[in-house]
Amino acid sequence: MTWNSWFSHGAPTAGFTGGPSIVSRNNAVCNIYVRGGDNALWQKAFFNGAWHPWGRHNDGAVLASEPALGSMGPNHEHIFVRGTDGAVWSKAWNGAGGWSGWFSHAAPVAGLTGGPAIVSRNNTVCNIYVRGGDNALWQRAFFNGSWHPWGRHNDGAVLASEPALGSMGANHEHVFVRGTDGAVWSKAWNGAGGWSGWFSHGAPAGGMIGGPTIVSRNSGVCNIYVRGTDNALWQKAYFDGSWHAWGRHDDGAVLASEPALGSMGPSHEHVFVRGTDSAVWSKAWSLVxxxxxxxxxxxxxxxxxxxxxxxxxxxxxxxxxxxxxxxxxxxxxxxxxxxxxxxxxxxxxxxxxxxxxxxxxxxxxxxxxxxxxxxxxxxxxxxxxxxxxxxxxxxxxxxxxxxxxxxxxxxxxxxxxxxxxxxxxxxxxxxxxxxxxxxxxxxxxxxxxxxxxxxxx
Ligand SMILES: [Zn+2]
Incomplete structure (x- = not known):
């Protein structure tokens, strides 16, 4: 198990705002999406074994947040953004049909701070989570074939970042946030048991900038990644049934955004960041x-x-x-x-x-x-x-x-x-x-x- 070296993906000709987002709808495809410097959606795709040039989505959308990506199957991916009206908007791609138009999900009654986060724990469910204007966690769910109203998680949590979502199985999802104490907190849902309470993961020595990001490359592993206050990549891992200590990636990288995580298979994960040169950089963890x-x-x-x-x-x-x-x-x-x-x-x-x-x-x-x-x-x-x-x-x-x-x-x-x-x-x-x-x-x-x-x- 080793990490390869950091690799530059360049940037859209318009530059981009904030950090990258990624999604792999199957183990042969990876897409990077960013909010361009022109507030359009830009994309760079990996397929047929190679990375392809940046392209602009000329669909008229004006983004007011970084995009959030998800997939509900090997030939489906969808993009969620904050629109200039303060609502969450999405559009979806599926092989034969190409891209849908943009669709509004409105917003919690309290409004939202920052952009949306999403997760699909299986191919019939999708949940949008946001940090409400009241700093509570708000959720909008797709199940039984339709979208349901926004609901507030009345669990006392006060969010200090956008949420980060993940799933470790078809009936499991968990949400990670930055708490007001500067630590990473999470809670998990699993069908029969409902929601757990919030659990603190602490923080890297020296603290972190922004919120957490997570990835589960298989049902037994979860990794939290953050941008440390030293601008290095920090990681906290769950494997062998328990959480392990925060560790620093001493690879010389200087992050200029929160990391974005993805996986292209049960034994693969990769991390994407904005570098100090304003390009997207990634490195992958691979097999030995x-x-x-x-x-x-x-x-x-x-x-x-x-x-x-x-x-x-x-x-x-x-x-x-x-x-x-x-x-x-x-x-x-x-x-x-x-x-x-x-x-x-x-x-x-x-x-x-x-x-x-x-x-x-x-x-x-x-x-x-x-x-x-x-x-x-x-x-x-x-x-x-x-x-x-x-x-x-x-x-x-x-x-x-x-x-x-x-x-x-x-x-x-x-x-x-x-x-x-x-x-x-x-x-x-x-x-x-x-x-x-x-x-x-x-x-x-x-x-x-x-x-x-x-x-x-
Ligand atoms: Zn011999």
Whole structure:
């Protein structure tokens, strides 16, 4: 999991006011929308694998806020803005029909401050939320095929920013705002349980400018992003069932707007901001090739612990951008096997003994790799790699080097032996590995990356 570098998308010829907004209606399309310096709507689209030039929506609309974007399906997207009359207006795009005309949603009786925010938790529901003129949260809902009246959330909350909306599932949505204490607050709705109370997420050290933005790239993850008072990007993440601490993106970026967040798939998210050069900039979080390793210990190694062997492997693989994830660890007791001795350990072979050993995958996925730690092998002190009956894995003897595990998994991923002793895949003599590289070289990395046993997560 890594972030790529910031990338400039330029700006409309008219320039733009405020920050960008984005939407991905499916995993192959992303659209950036801004309020142009001429108060028209401007758009820059990613499709067919490339970004296309900025274009102006020549539909007569005069925007009085940044646009808010949403999608109710893979071929639908809609745009909501504040009009010059103080009402919320929207228009929608759907593949065959193109763009609709603009449609007024009016405004709460208290009016609204700033622009609208929207969310669709599934393809039949859309909710508009605004910060009312009374600083309460106001909502207008689309469900059962029609729009319903504006309603006030009488929950005591006093908003100090526009709301930011998100969803972590078809029956979940949550709203994030800046509170009067300068912290990020949220509350969540889920069908049966209704609305939760408001919950504070605190704020970055030093505070933040403006309001929060959020994204959930899948149902188990939510990220809050804000522009810190230091104009850096700050993030607070929810994963593994809990919220984690605020962290600063120390990537040199200087933000001139709140960030806008989006996702083009369950393992992708990207952040868009206005840079100090008044262009739109983005960076994306993407995947890293990962070997998912399962450890099955029949005999603990004597010279190095299993953990040390995994750490050595991880260091060398990481030097070429390949991640090692331990999927499981299990102690195996196989009394009927020639037990913990693999008397014939020959690379690539499928001896009866290896077959018996490798049969113990115990639910491990077909594209995962198993390492069996045994007492001895023949020849002694070594390991061996094998794919008996499509069960990728290796054997590591108890007297192995700390590098043996990574070496054998290298074979499993398709690497042959080499001669230089400073290479992980050295086949004879004594290792002289001085990680970092050249313990693995680029061509070896490419082979490992293309192995079906290296998954992108
Ligand atoms: Zn080898």
């Amino acid at each position: 090739p990962t070997v998912i390793l399962h450890l099955k210990v029949l005999t603990n190694p004597t010279s190095f612990t299993v953990d040390q062997m995994v750490a050595s492997m991880r260091d060398v693989y990481a030097s070429r951008g390949i991640n090692v994830a331990v999927g499981s660890r299990e102690t195996l007791d196989l009394p009927l096997l020639t037990d913990v001795d693999v008397s014939t350990c020959i690379m690539g072979t499928t001896t009866a003994e290896q077959n018996q050993l490798f049969a113990n995958r115990n639910g491990v996925g077909a594209n995962h790799v198993v390492a069996y730690f045994v007492r001895s092998t023949n020849p002694p002190g070594n390991g061996c790699a094998a794919h008996p009956a499509g069960r990728p894995g290796c054997v590591v003897s108890s007297t192995s080097s700390s590098w043996t595990l990574g070496h054998e998994i290298g074979h499993v991923l398709g690497l042959p032996h080499v001669s230089p002793s400073d290479r992980l895949m050295m086949g004879n003599g004594t290792w002289n590995i001085t990680n970092p590289p050249p313990d693995l070289i680029d061509t070896e990395r490419a082979t490992m990356d293309t192995s079906p046993l290296t998954v992108n997560i």
